[in-house]
Every structure is written in structure tokens, then in C-alpha cells.
Amino acid sequence: MTNAARVGVYICHCGINIAATVDVPAVTEYAARLPGVVVARNYAYMCSDPGQAMIQKDIAEHNLNRIVVASCSPRMHEPTFRAAIAEAGLNPYCLEMANIREQCSWVHPVGYPTTWKSMQLVEAAVAKVTRLEPLQTRQVSITPTAVILGGGIAGMQAALDLADAGFHATLVERESNLGGHAARFYRTFPTQELAGVLVQDLLERVNQHPRIRVMIETEVTDVSGYVGNFRVKVRRNEEFTEIPAGAIIVATGFETFDPHLKPELGYGRYPQVVTTMDFEHAFAGREDSKQPLVVHEGSQQGGNASLAEANDTRMDHQRIQIENPKSIVFIQCVGSRDQSVGCGGNGSSAHSYCSRVCCMVTAKQARLVRETFPDARVTVFYMDVRAFGKGFEEFYDQARQDGILYRRGNPSEIIKRGNSVLVRAEDTLLGEPVEVEADLVVLAVGMRPRPDSEAVAQLLKLSRSSDGFFMEAHPKLRPVDTSMAGVFLAGCCQAPKDIADSISQARAAASAAMIPLMRGQVQVDAATSFIDEELCSGCGQCAEICNFSALSLHPLRGKMTVNAVLCQGCGSCAATCPSKAIMVHQFTLDQVLAQMAALSGWDDVSVALEKVETV
Amino acid sequence: MLQIESRQFAVERGLFACIQCGKCTGGCPMAMKTRLNPRDLIYRVLVSGNGFNLEGREELWDCTTCLTCYSRCPKQVNPMEAILAMRGAIVEKGKIHPNVKTALESTFRNGNPLKMPRSDRAEWAKELQLKAFPDGGAEYLFYIGCTPSYDPRGQKVARALVRVLGSAGLDFGILGNDENCCASEVRRLGEAGLFEAMVEENTAAFTELGVEKMFTVSPHCFNVFKNDYQKLEVGAKFSAQVQHYTQVLADLTRDGRLKFNGSFEQKVTYHDPCYLGRHNGIFDEPRAILQGIPGLELIEMDRSREKSLCCEGGGGRMFLEGTNPGTRLAQQRVQEALDSGATILATACPFCLLTLEEAVKHLNAEEKLRVLDIAEIAERAL
Ligand SMILES: Cc1cc2nc3c(=O)[nH]c(=O)nc-3n(C[C@H](O)[C@H](O)[C@H](O)COP(=O)(O)OP(=O)(O)OC[C@H]3O[C@@H](n4cnc5c(N)ncnc54)[C@H](O)[C@@H]3O)c2cc1C
Ligand code: SF4
Ligand code: SF4
Numbered sequence: 001m002t003n004a005a006r007v008g009v010y011i012c013h014c015g016i017n018i019a020a021t022v023d024v025p026a027v028t029e030y031a032a033r034l035p036g037v038v039v040a041r042n043y044a045y046m047c048s049d050p051g052q053a054m055i056q057k058d059i060a061e062h063n064l065n066r067i068v069v070a071s072c073s074p075r076m077h078e079p080t081f082r083a084a085i086a087e088a089g090l091n092p093y094c095l096e097m098a099n100i101r102e103q104c105s106w107v108h109p110v111g112y113p114t115t116w117k118s119m120q121l122v123e124a125a126v127a128k129v130t131r132l133e134p135l136q137t138r139q140v141s142i143t144p145t146a147v148i149l150g151g152g153i154a155g156m157q158a159a160l161d162l163a164d165a166g167f168h169a170t171l172v173e174r175e176s177n178l179g180g181h182a183a184r185f186y187r188t189f190p191t192q193e194l195a196g197v198l199v200q201d202l203l204e205r206v207n208q209h210p211r212i213r214v215m216i217e218t219e220v221t222d223v224s225g226y227v228g229n230f231r232v233k234v235r236r237n238e239e240f241t242e243i244p245a246g247a248i249i250v251a252t253g254f255e256t257f258d259p260h261l262k263p264e265l266g267y268g269r270y271p272q273v274v275t276t277m278d279f280e281h282a283f284a285g286r287e288d289s290k291q292p293l294v295v296h297e298g299s300q301q302g303g304n305a306s307l308a309e310a311n312d313t314r315m316d317h318q319r320i321q322i323e324n325p326k327s328i329v330f331i332q333c334v335g336s337r338d339q340s341v342g343c344g345g346n347g348s349s350a351h352s353y354c355s356r357v358c359c360m361v362t363a364k365q366a367r368l369v370r371e372t373f374p375d376a377r378v379t380v381f382y383m384d385v386r387a388f389g390k391g392f393e394e395f396y397d398q399a400r401q402d403g404i405l406y407r408r409g410n411p412s413e414i415i416k417r418g419n420s421v422l423v424r425a426e427d428t429l430l431g432e433p434v435e436v437e438a439d440l441v442v443l444a445v446g447m448r449p450r451p452d453s454e455a456v457a458q459l460l461k462l463s464r465s466s467d468g469f470f471m472e473a474h475p476k477l478r479p480v481d482t483s484m485a486g487v488f489l490a491g492c493c494q495a496p497k498d499i500a501d502s503i504s505q506a507r508a509a510a511s512a513a514m515i516p517l518m519r520g521q522v523q524v525d526a527a528t529s530f531i532d533e534e535l536c537s538g539c540g541q542c543a544e545i546c547n548f549s550a551l552s553l554h555p556l557r558g559k560m561t562v563n564a565v566l567c568q569g570c571g572s573c574a575a576t577c578p579s580k581a582i583m584v585h586q587f588t589l590d591q592v593l594a595q596m597a598a599l600s601g602w603d604d605v606s607v608a609l610e611k612v613e614t615v
Numbered sequence: 616m617l618q619i620e621s622r623q624f625a626v627e628r629g630l631f632a633c634i635q636c637g638k639c640t641g642g643c644p645m646a647m648k649t650r651l652n653p654r655d656l657i658y659r660v661l662v663s664g665n666g667f668n669l670e671g672r673e674e675l676w677d678c679t680t681c682l683t684c685y686s687r688c689p690k691q692v693n694p695m696e697a698i699l700a701m702r703g704a705i706v707e708k709g710k711i712h713p714n715v716k717t718a719l720e721s722t723f724r725n726g727n728p729l730k731m732p733r734s735d736r737a738e739w740a741k742e743l744q745l746k747a748f749p750d751g752g753a754e755y756l757f758y759i760g761c762t763p764s765y766d767p768r769g770q771k772v773a774r775a776l777v778r779v780l781g782s783a784g785l786d787f788g789i790l791g792n793d794e795n796c797c798a799s800e801v802r803r804l805g806e807a808g809l810f811e812a813m814v815e816e817n818t819a820a821f822t823e824l825g826v827e828k829m830f831t832v833s834p835h836c837f838n839v840f841k842n843d844y845q846k847l848e849v850g851a852k853f854s855a856q857v858q859h860y861t862q863v864l865a866d867l868t869r870d871g872r873l874k875f876n877g878s879f880e881q882k883v884t885y886h887d888p889c890y891l892g893r894h895n896g897i898f899d900e901p902r903a904i905l906q907g908i909p910g911l912e913l914i915e916m917d918r919s920r921e922k923s924l925c926c927e928g929g930g931g932r933m934f935l936e937g938t939n940p941g942t943r944l945a946q947q948r949v950q951e952a953l954d955s956g957a958t959i960l961a962t963a964c965p966f967c968l969l970t971l972e973e974a975v976k977h978l979n980a981e982e983k984l985r986v987l988d989i990a991e992i993a994e995r996a997l
Contacts (some may be wrong), residue, residue: 263920263921263922264642264687264922333636333689337634339685339687339689339690339691340688340689340691383634383635384637408637409636409637409638409641410636410637410638410641410684410689411638411640411641412637412638412639412640412641412642412643412687413641413687413922415917415918415922416917419945424641424642425637425641426637426638426639426640426641426646426654427637427654428635428636428637428640428654431652431655432652433640433643433646433647433652434639434641435647501853542702565620
């Protein structure tokens with residue numbers, strides 16, 4: 001192979017990104033003299049159409065069979081150049097990139113050493129490219145169905161879109177009802193529509209849809225397979241079912257912050273202190289507006305309430321009846337934007353983030369109070385009011401015009417005063433500490449990741465951001481994808497958001513999921529691991545280390561086999577194998593050693609490697 | 616002019632992280648009764664360009680270092696430390712209150728801020744025949760501290776504690792007249808130079824003596840040994856495991872080594888000292904001891920644990936009147952204890968003991984409420 005290699009090397013200026021630091025013509029001259037190199041050129045932007053055309057023309061004219069592009073990170077443009085050389089008739093895997101931008105021009109000063117490093121990187125890439133083999137990508141046919149985890153607003157919407165597009169969808173919900181948090185709300189900001197109506201509408205469409213199967217009181221116990229062909233194992237009571245699915249949408253939502261974690265606010269101790277969730281629930285549950293309002297503490301959903309009870313068995317299930325209140329106080333940002341409390345239970349970091357809905361929830365509920373108890377004085381303590389959404393500022397304007405008093409300052413503590421409570425704060429605009437007596441204090445609790453997030457993340461091999469929510473593949477460019485192909489995110493499991501944003505993300509996730517489902521086939525990367533059966537002893541150490549369950553023992557041959565669809569080409573197996581029997585295409589020992597030999601200037605790097613091993 | 620270079624000051628102390636939410640001031644017990652406003656102070660430092668004038672800021676000396684501000688801050692800004700640093704700048708220029716000056720000088724000369732001679736330090740234990748550390752080969756060093764060594768009321772606590780520990784068979788020794796002030800109040804009064812010198816001296820002494828485990832009567836001594844010594848280069852070698860005596864007693868009760876054969880038939884409410892509770896998160900041990908005493912009924916005041924109301928004895932306030940001496944927080948606290956229906960107000964700090972007792976007298980409530988240290992209550996139930 002080496003002898004027959006005809007290499008073209010292309011060095012990119014990247015405007016001034018590379019050219020201002022690296023002497024590009026010098027690198028080109030250097031490259032031209034390397035063994036196997038037939039042409040070496042440079043150009044302002046290799047990734048541009050003329051840049052790509054230059055490569056394609058050379059392939060035809062000089063009969064090139066290997067290409068090196070020295071430019072940016074392969075994460076950026078490897079797909080671009082692979083496609084370009086494939087168009088010109090080369091196997092796309094006959095490409096190697098030398099990263100002379102991130103690893104060179106961006107991190108080093110102008111000068112000869114930097115140019116010299118670029119030369120070395122190019123030389124290593126040439127050494128490797130001559131040893132690369134053409135690989136065949138494979139097509140796998142897929143199961144045209146989806147599983148959606150979590151039947152809140154987001155999960156229901158995603159299921160509906162998929163089903164309307166003609167795919168079968170299974171909606172798996174842990175609780176006995178669909179609807180999630182929104183099913184327990186009274187009205188919704190910014191439109192004041194009744195939440196019950198919104199949820200009911202979705203619910204009916206979901207329940208009546210011929211292509212949606214709803215599984216309530218059901219939990220996922222295992223997920224195997226890969227994009228196009230997942231197998232989702234679920235359990236209802238003692239009954240297990242396995243559902244085949246081409247794509248999975250995670251819409252497991254959030255839980256509200258547990259205010260027991262801020263004991264200075266007295267939640268669970270004073271019946272007068274309730275959360276926005278308790279308050280929402282009280283209004284939603286009231287049959288008619290003449291009834292007195294009864295607010296129960298601890299109406300958070302599911303795990304949250306039981307956690308609260310475990311924390312504070314002394315005074316759980318307190319309730320308070322509100323009649324002719326004189327003063328009602330709302331406190332914003334409880335458990336949000338707050339580094340002094342952790343996420344609880346799962347070891348992830350503090351609640352530094354803004355929960356995005358609490359300002360509006362507060363305005364909504366304060367207006368409701370104004371309407372219901374016109375004689376009560378309504379005070380909102382806030383740090384900032386974040387009314388960023390469509391119609392939000394107007395909604396907040398209305399709240400103030402309704403006579404709700406916004407006072408700037410976040411209360412420090414709540415103490416008892418006779419039959420009411422005293423909210424102690426600083427009114428920072430007055431610059432004075434104040435004490436406001438209240439018959440009811442509503443804590444605008446933020447959102448946090450559900451306590452079982454880590455378990456769900458492990459089932460699906462998802463990553464989590466530092467705030468504990470599930471992590472999208474890219475915060476801007478791939479906001480509904482995950483690092484697992486075929487698994488998508490929707491709703492508050494990814495980050496706090498309101499209903500409109502949850503619905504938008506759900507629809508985006510559904511349409512992203514439809515891409516593989518509609519194609520009917522998915523292409524899998526060919527740069528996977530492969531076994532040299534002569535060397536393999538079948539010890540199985542590689543299978544143990546593999547995160548993607550891609551390796552198994554062949555029952556008859558007693559050797560390991562690779563499931564090329566599951567393999568992500570990470571190389572953990574190759575590093576583990578004591579017999580060097582498993583390797584990853586594009587990163588074989590031979591290829592990597594050639595690269596290292598070029599970089600180090602040593603003829604035989606393997607000698608040095610052996611030495612390192614024995615140290 | 617008493618200028619500080621406020622930009623550097625703010626950067627070094629992370630004050631730019633402040634979002635002006637006002638939680639610190641909202642919780643600050645002194646903000647209600649004096650001009651002290653930690654949020655406002657931070658804001659003024661931030662906007663002052665590069666020179667903030669400390670002249671006339673008498674309220675800096677009102678801070679009791681109760682740490683409510685820091686415990687409530689959502690951005691982990693520590694207003695109390697900023698206040699201490701401002702005090703430091705004032706002290707450095709020598710512009711200090713005569714009382715502070717006396718206390719600091721006495722600490723330097725006599726090893727205590729109370730103007731008492733070193734040779735009297737162990738008077739309280741004259742009749743007790745305690746082991747001298749380390750010659751007696753004791754397991755623990757019992758560090759007494761200045762107030763329990765010299766103040767007659769504090770001495771009672773120290774002696775009570777000796778009897779309780781003795782009944783549990785704990786092996787401990789004391790330093791006698793060689794004991795030196797822990798310098799907690801020196802730091803709180805802003806005398807960073809003297810503090811550093813004393814940390815160096817005490818660390819060297821403790822290292823020499825081979826102190827591995829020690830406990831204190833006062834949460835203030837406990838706190839400075841546990842949290843402040845190692846932060847200084849000269850104290851980096853300080854390695855003893857420090858406990859507050861309530862932790863030791865709680866352990867002894869749990870292990871069954873400390874038994875209460877008697878009883879204490881009273882309604883007791885417990886006042887969490889700032890330096891035990893908020894500063895060090897020790898809320899449960901003192902309660903566990905009290906709950907283990909037969910006949911004792913423990914009542915909680917509304918403001919308990921994290922919300923405990925400072926008695927106004929910390930942060931050098933034992934030596935300073937402050938700008939509003941009329942209504943002491945301790946009086947408010949005693950009123951809360953009275954409202955709870957308790958007959959005994961328990962605490963575990965010599966400063967709290969003195970300020971609260973003073974307040975009981977001021978309110979003419981001696982008939983209704985007695986202030987006792989947990990060690991004294993435990994002794995009565997042996
Ligand atoms: C007090 C309050 C008031 C609000 N008011 C408004 C408002 O007026 N307007 C507005 O736009 N937004 C409002 N919001 C925001 C709104 O609640 C969310 O945007 C919305 O509920 C997000 O829906 P979701 O489906 O992502 O999550 P959720 O509603 O949390 O639903 C998640 C569902 O998944 C299920 N689930 C979780 N884990 C699993 C699992 N492992 N397996 C199976 N099922 C699982 C849960 O049981 C739940 O049914 C409010 C929020 C709060 C806290
Ligand atoms: S330490 Fe206490 S007294 Fe001092 S500023 Fe903070 S809250 Fe106020
Ligand atoms: S609590 Fe913290 S963030 Fe808020 S005003 Fe005080 S120092 Fe600033």
C-alpha cells in the first residue's frame with residue numbers, strides 16, 4: 001500500500017487564523033518533499049467551494065489516492081472533505097486531517113517553532129494517510145416506531161406529532177395519569193387560559209389516536225440497541241414488555257425545588273408558608289369561587305412530596321384556609337440563582353441557574369389573588385423580574401397596574417408573629433430592612449432535575465450538564481439531540497422552560513426523530529473496532545470496558561465479535577486488550593506508530609513504547 | 616482620611632459577585648437597630664471608583680459576626696469577612712476605640728483580653744487536681760479559654776464541665792497558666808498582625824506539645840482553631856482535631872459512657888450560639904445532650920437552629936457598646952425564651968451566657984428564667 005500511495009497535501013490559511021501565525025508557504029514546501037507526496041498546495045479557505053474543487057481536480061489530474069488537509073479540527077470539517085473526495089471517486093476514509101489551527105496557530109505565538117510544529121503535524125498526517133485503508137460504510141434498516149419517556153405536556157405533544165406523521169408511538173408514563181405538572185395548574189401565563197383545558201385537549205387527542213399506545217404506571221428498566229433498532233424494556237407491576245423502537249424521546253420533566261432545604265423560610269413549620277405549586281393546586285382543586293381557599297403544603301408531585309416528608313415528619317401535610325386575608329406575600333427565586341443549595345441527592349452542583357418560569361408564575365398567581373381577594377395587600381419580593389417571553393412584559397405590566405406591590409429585595413427569613421408570619425427582608429430601593437406581616441407567603445419554587453435523573457441517564461447513556469439536567473448534543477446547533485444517536489430531548493428534563501417552549505422543543509424532537517424513521521435506513525460509521533481472530537484468546541476484557549455493549553464472545557469460535565453498528569470507535573477496547581487482538585479502523589497500531597515515528601523522528605517507536613510499559 | 620483601595624479590595628473578596636439582593640441585610644440582626652447595612656456597604660465599595668472612605672463608619676463596629684449574612688447569600692459572598700477587613704484597615708491606621716485598644720494590648724501582654732495576669736489563669740482549677748497536658752499523658756487537651764478561666768460565671772461552667780467529663784471517665788489534661796488566648800476576638804476586631812503572631816505562637820506551642828485531640832468550652836475558640844488557623848501560612852502546621860465540648864459530651868452519651876443518674880425537671884429552651892450553629896453547623900449535638908437528660912423537656916423557640924437570633928456578644932462586641940446600646944439583642948432573645956414558656960434558657964457559649972444573663976437581669980425576669988450552660992445542666996443531672 002505504502003508504495004502505491006499518491007498523496008495530495010492541502011494547507012489552509014483559514015483567512016488569517018492560520019496564516020498570520022504559521023508560515024504557510026514554508027509548510028507547503030516542506031510537505032512537497034515528504035515521501036509519497038505528489039502535490040502540495042495552499043489556499044485561503046480549503047473548506048470553500050474553490051478549495052474543495054482544487055482537491056477534486058488534483059485527484060483526477062494527478063491520480064491521487066490519499067489526501068491530507070492541514071487546517072482546523074476534524075470535528076469541524078472532516079465530513080466536508082470526506083464528502084468532497086468521495087465525489088471525486090476516492091474512498092472517503094482515505095483522508096487525514098492535520099489540525100494546525102486549534103493545536104498550533106491559535107495556541108502558539110508567531111515564529112519559527114510554530115511553523116515547525118505545523119510541519120511536524122503535516123508530516124505525521126502524511127505518514128498515517130499512506131497506511132489508511134478504504135472502508136465501507138454500512139446501511140442498517142430501522143424500526144419505524146418511537147418510544148417517548150414521560151407523559152407530560154412535552155411527551156404528549158411529541159407522541160402526537162410522530163403519530164400524526166404516520167409512525168407508531170408508545171408513551172411510557174410512570175404515574176397513573178398523563179399531563180405531568182401542567183395537569184395540576186389552574187390558569188397559565190401569559191394567556192390566562194385554563195390549564196385543565198389545554199391538558200385535556202392534548203390528552204383526548206393522545207388517547208384517541210390509533211397510532212399512540214399509552215402505558216401508565218410503567219417504568220423503563222433497560223434500553224439496548226442503537227439508532228433505528230432500540231429495544232426498550234418496560235415494567236408495569238410485575239409484567240415486563242419489550243418494545244422495539246427506531247428512536248427514543250426523553251420527556252421526563254422536572255421536580256420543583258424542595259423548600260425544606262431553606263429552613264430559614266419555615267416551609268413545613270408554618271402553615272402560612274406554601275409554594276407556588278401548592279397554591280396552583282389549591283386553585284385548580286376549588287369547585288367554585290365562593291368556597292374558601294384551602295392550601296395544602298407538600299402538593300409537589302411524586303418523589304418530591306415523599307422527600308419532603310422524610311425530611312420533616314414533624315409537620316407535614318399542613319393546610320391553611322384563607323379567608324379575608326389582609327396581606328399576601330410572594331417571594332421569587334426560591335431555590336433558583338442560589339449557590340448556597342445543592343441539587344440534593346444526586347451530587348450535582350448548586351442551583352445557580354434561573355428557573356425561567358417563576359417570575360411569570362408569581363405574576364400570574366399574584367393577579368389571581370388580587371382578583372380573588374381584592375381587599376388583600378399583595379406584595380412581591382423580587383431580585384430581578386425576568387419577563388423575557390412573548391407577552392410576558394405586558395403580563396407583568398398588568399400585574400403592577402392591578403395594584404400588586406413589587407418590592408426589590410429577596411427576603412432573608414420568615415419568623416412567627418402571633419397568628420401570622422413576618423417576612424424579613426431589605427427593601428433595597430429604600431436601603432432599609434423591612435418586616436412585612438403576612439397571612440400567607442407563597443414561595444416561587446424553582447425547577448430542578450428529577451431525583452432519578454442519574455438512573456435515567458445511565459439507562460440511555462445520556463450526559464448531564466453541571467446543573468443536573470440532561471445535556472443536549474450542542475447548546476446552539478443541536479438543542480434536541482443527545483450524544484446518543486437516535487435519542488432526543490423534549491421539555492423540562494433538558495432545562496427549565498415554560499409550556500410554550502416545552503411544546504416547541506417537543507415538536508422539534510419529534511421532527512428530528514422522524515429523520516431516521518422516514519429514511520428507513522441509517523448509515524453507520526465504518527471506523528469501528530475489528531478483531532484479529534488469530535490473536536484473540538476470547539478473554540473478554542474488551543467487552544467489560546466497552547460502554548456501548550458492542551463486543552460479545554462468539555459462541556462457536558470462542559473469539560470476540562464486534563457489533564459494528566453499536567461500536568462508536570472510541571478505542572477503549574484496543575487500549576485494554578492484552579494481546580493487541582482488537583483494533584480500531586483508522587487508528588490501527590501500525591497507523592498510530594507511523595504517526596508517532598514521524599513526530600518523534602525515531603525509526604522504531606515501538607521500542608520506546610515497550611520501555612514505557614515496563615517502567 | 617481612611618481610604619481603602621476599593622477596587623482591589625472588592626476583587627480580592629469576591630464582592631463583584633454580589634447581585635444586591637439584600638438577603639444579607641434582611642437577615643442581619645443589627646441592621647434593624649443600627650446603620651449597619653452589609654448590602655449597602657458592598658454596593659458603596661463597588662461604585663466608589665478606587666477609593667472608599669471608612670471615616671465615620673462607626674457601624675462597622677456594630678457587626679456581631681453572627682454570619683447570618685453569609686449564610687443567606689445566594690452568591691457565596693461573605694459580607695462579614697468584608698466588614699472584618701474594613702475593621703482591619705481602620706486598626707492598621709491606629710484609629711480605634713479605647714476599649715478595643717485595651718483588649719488588644721491586654722491580649723498581647725497577658726494572653727487574655729481581660730487585663731488579667733497570666734499567673735491567675737489556672738486559679739479556677741486550684742482545687743481540682745487536673746492532669747497537666749501532656750506530662751500526664753492525657754488523650755485530650757481541654758482548652759479552657761479566657762472567659763471560663765477568669766470570669767467567675769465562666770469558671771462555674773468550666774468546673775461543671777470537669778465534673779461531667781470526670782464522671783464519664785474522659786482522659787484529659789489542661790495547660791494551666793501556660794494556656795494562651797486563642798486570638799479569636801483579636802481577629803474579629805481586625806488586628807490581623809497580632810492575630811498572625813498569636814497563631815504562629817500557639818501553633819508552635821501545640822505542635823511542640825504534640826496535641827492531637829482537643830476540645831474547648833467556647834464556640835469562639837473552637838471556631839478559630841478549627842477554621843482560621845490553617846488558613847494562615849504560619850498556622851498551616853496546626854493539625855490537632857478540635858471539637859466543641861458539646862460534641863464530646865454527645866459522643867460520650869451515645870457511647871453510654873456518660874450516664875445521667877439524676878434528673879433535671881425543667882422546661883428548657885436552647886439558644887444556638889452563632890459560632891456553634893451558623894458558623895459550624897453544630898445544631899444536633901447540644902440538643903442530643905439535653906434530650907438525654909431525664910425529666911428535661913426541650914422546647915424550641917421560633918428562631919432556632921439556622922435562624923437563631925444573635926445575642927450580640929460576638930465580633931468583639933463584648934468589649935464595645937456599639938452605636939445603639941439601648942436595646943440589646945440579648946433582651947429580645949430573652950423575651951423570646953420567656954414567650955416559649957421555658958424556665959431555663961440553655962446555651963453552650965460563655966459570651967451568650969453572660970449577655971443573656973445580663974438581659975434577664977435587665978428585664979427583671981430572674982424569677983421566671985434562669986440562664987445555664989449545657990455543662991451546668993448536665994452536671995446537675997449526674
Ligand atoms: C408552579 C408552576 C406553575 C407553572 N405555570 C406555568 C404557566 O402558567 N404557563 C407556562 O407556560 N408554564 C408554567 N409552568 C411551567 C410548566 O410546568 C412546564 O413548562 C411544563 O410542565 C413542562 O412539561 P414537561 O412535560 O417537560 O414536564 P412535566 O410536566 O414534569 O412532565 C414529565 C412527566 O414525565 C413523567 N416521568 C418522569 N420520569 C419518568 C420516567 N423515568 N419514566 C416515565 N415517566 C416519567 C412524570 O411523571 C410526568 O408526568 C409552571 C411551573 C410551575 C412549577
Ligand atoms: S455578621 Fe451578622 S451582624 Fe455582621 S453584618 Fe453579617 S448579619 Fe450583620
Ligand atoms: S446576600 Fe450576597 S448577593 Fe445578596 S446583597 Fe448580600 S452580599 Fe450581595
